[in-house]
Amino acid sequence: MKICIDCDDAAVNLKKVIYDHLKKQGLDVTDLEYSKGKENPYYGEIGYNLAKAMQAGQYDRGILICGTGLGMAMIANKVEGVFAGTCHDVFSAERLKKSNDANVLTMGERVIGPELAKMIVDAWLKSEFSGGGSAPKVEQLRELERLSFHPTNEGESPCKK
Ligand code: RB5
DSSP states (O other): OEEEEEEOGGGHHHHHHHHHHHHHTTOEEEEOOTTTTSSOOOHHHHHHHHHHHHHTTSOSEEEEEESSSHHHHHHHTTSTTOOEEEOSSHHHHHHHHHTTOOSEEEEETTTSOHHHHHHHHHHHHHOOOOOTTHHHHHHHHHHHHHHHHSTTSTTOOOOOO
């Protein structure tokens, strides 16, 4: 599994903790280091950069960290093919993959401590999409995403009334 990670200025410490934690486990993790050599870029462009790498199929999972995790999730979800969610507890992290099939996890350094963040990342990475009852729900998300990005079939909607 190829993993990428990045953060803004609010999450430099937590990114290092998570990067080292994954490396120690022998995982294939790349720090995209979008901020390197730039003058304090905003979380939007950092998250967008990682999301585009995910869209291009360069990585299987992406981790984005900012102050709250929220801005990173918002921008990552604007890239087609990327499903991102913010998690600050282990249960949600597991469900984010098992139920929602998200390929990007976001967290906030200003919200949780490093030990919990490591547990959250581990739970998410160890989880796989369960399929079953979740499959048609995620399929609907993908279909709505398709309609949103390619609005040629206006009026068409997979949503039941
Ligand atoms: C700091 O720029 C803060 O706004 C950012 O890290 C993040 O929390 C945004 O969602």
